[in-house]
Amino acid sequence: MNAKLLLDKLEKITTWKRREQRAPNKPLLLLYALARIEQGKTRLFKYSEVHEPLGNLLREFGPPRTVVHPEYPFWRLENDGVWQVAWPPPLQVRERRTQDVSAATLMEEEVEAGFPPQVQKLLEKDPDLRRRVARMLLDAHFPTTLHEDIQSAVGLDTEWETTRRRVRDPEFRSKVLAAWRNRCGVCGFDVRLGRTSLALDAAHIRWKQAGGPDVENNGLALCALHHRLFDRGAFTVQPATRKAEQGPMEVLVSDLTAGTRGLQESLMRFHGSGLLLPEKEDQRPESAHLLWHRKEVFRGPAHDSAGPG
Ligand SMILES: [Zn+2]
Known part of the structure; x- marks a missing residue:
């Protein structure tokens, strides 16, 4: 060996x-x-x-x-x-x-x-x-x-540089951020320093590790906080109506989330509310990718005060 x-x-x-x-x-x-x-x-x-x-x-x-x-x-x-x-x-x-x-x-x-x-x-x-x-x-x-x-x-040292500190696919990031006009799809966060968007990511809905493609309809522009919460499954996104991509999309927060400071302001107040969406239909999240996130990542069930469940 x-x-x-x-x-x-x-x-x-x-x-x-x-x-x-x-x-x-x-x-x-x-x-x-x-x-x-x-x-x-x-x-x-x-x-x-x-x-x-x-x-x-x-x-x-x-x-x-x-x-x-x-x-x-x-x-x-x-x-x-x-x-x-x-x-x-x-x-x-x-x-x-x-x-x-x-x-x-x-x-x-x-x-x-x-x-x-x-x-x-x-x-x-x-x-x-x-x-x-x-x-x-x-x-x-x-x-x-x-x-x-x-x-x-x-129990591993977190100082270890296990993540390559480079943007994996700069093209994916710029395509997704452009589609969302450089703001977080959940909260609208759009802080810039000069011409650079700060703390704004292009998140994959279906993870790259699960074969998720680098295309706009598998992406979501999210601020750093909402990106982390989305990848941990604290919330998901689903079509608000049956007509999937054509209609509005809503944010669903997991019933398992808890907390005091920040929970309401950063998360719960978006529960059941509409996701900001790109203008072009073909850039909006595809329902198959959203379904994957819901099944494989989202810590359901959704909070019951809104949404079809
Ligand atoms: Zn946000």
Whole structure:
């Protein structure tokens, strides 16, 4: 095993099998395991240690699902060649690869897992490789607005430059901002310094990581705050009427949002209100992309004081 081989294997894991649905289980567990190396902890660790933290990571950064399965990546990663499960004898023959191993079994049998010794050695001695691995996993599965929050939640140093500090597609940004006439689609924020718009982003509705294209109808001009809230699923956007793209669009805020200062002023007051839209119809958000956001990102249900639900 060398660094290149490891990165190749990880790249295979990060290839989405089903482009539509997000699959953050394995990358989040791998990031958690990387953080353990940073913290100088042992190579193998029990499932019971990770059950709750990984469940929380999945609930917070994974797609909105009623049930999360932190046990899946804990043993399924073994098939990807970058993970080792220390199966206790009773589990070796019976359940291995033939059926799902439940969280309860993993706990009862005190099953341990972690990077294989060679991988662990590589990662331990090479901080730069750890950084590259973290960056690859984050880039492949999450928009950059989430990277710092995820790093901090798994216990990785947030000073790490895991996000390339360049604008990925300057053309996408300028097209989207122009379509929205340089203002946030939610709040209308349009502060400029000279001729430059400040803190205004072109957000992808369907993430690039999920195959979202760099075209206007997959974009939303959002201020930095609303961009972050949108990528975290605190609100979504949907057609206010059935006639999708032709009609108005409304902002729907998640019922799970809470807070005191800022919640009303920055978010709740836009709930059920119209999104500012580009004049040209073909530049307005496409309903298929909005639907993806609603299913894979939005922390529903919507607050019930407005909208069709
Ligand atoms: Zn805004």
